[in-house]
């Protein structure tokens with residue numbers, strides 16, 4: 001379905017989550033697990049946490065998590081899920097628009113997993129703030145959807161950057177960052193028509209020196 005790109009972001013995301021009938025998977029993103037599972041725990045900032053599966057997994061691994069999203073409905077789900085998983089005390093869920101109200105502080109992990117939007121969203125500027133929120137020794141983890149073959153709705157009017165182009169866009173000082181992984185990852189997933197298909201994600205994992 002074609003989305004009006006001028007729709008107000010809070011309204012778009014409220015409607016998006018309000019219409020969802022399926023339960024969250026209860027599993028973390030594969031990319032989060034892959035790059036964070038064996039890391040020393042600390043403080044984590046999760047940007048665009050949606051219904052909370054990744055924040056809950058981080059908390060259950062021992063991280064102290066700040067998880068933010070523009071959608072109150074998504075966060076209501078996330079809080080209920082965190083309660084069921086007994087990790088409420090480990091996660092501070094906050095409703096906020098990252099464009100105007102980026103959380104203060106610095107963190108050992110900042111993750112922006114599929115922080116993408118079909119309505120107005122200055123992703124590059126938000127990712128620059130995400131990088132600035134990583135403390136020395138900490139990690140920035142960014143994943144984004146790549147193009148889907150045969151999917152005009154998903155790909156409508158979108159420009160898909162390579163991992164390297166995405167990293168260049170954030171324009172970080174190379175002397176202050178160590179690259180861990182800047183590449184694509186294929187994974188089994190579900191296409192917009194609900195059918196199983198292989199998806200390609202662009203992934204950036206970098207550490208603040």
Ligand SMILES: C[S@@+](CC[C@H](N)C(=O)[O-])C[C@H]1O[C@@H](n2cnc3c(N)ncnc32)[C@H](O)[C@@H]1O
Pocket residue numbers: 009013029047048049050051068069070071074096097098099113114115116117121
């Ligand atoms: C494509 S979803 C990804 C959700 C989740 N991270 C995942 O991997 O399933 C993008 C998320 O970003 C949130 N979001 C979009 N624009 C935002 C903004 N300006 N501030 C905060 N969150 C935003 C949406 O509500 C949504 O939960």
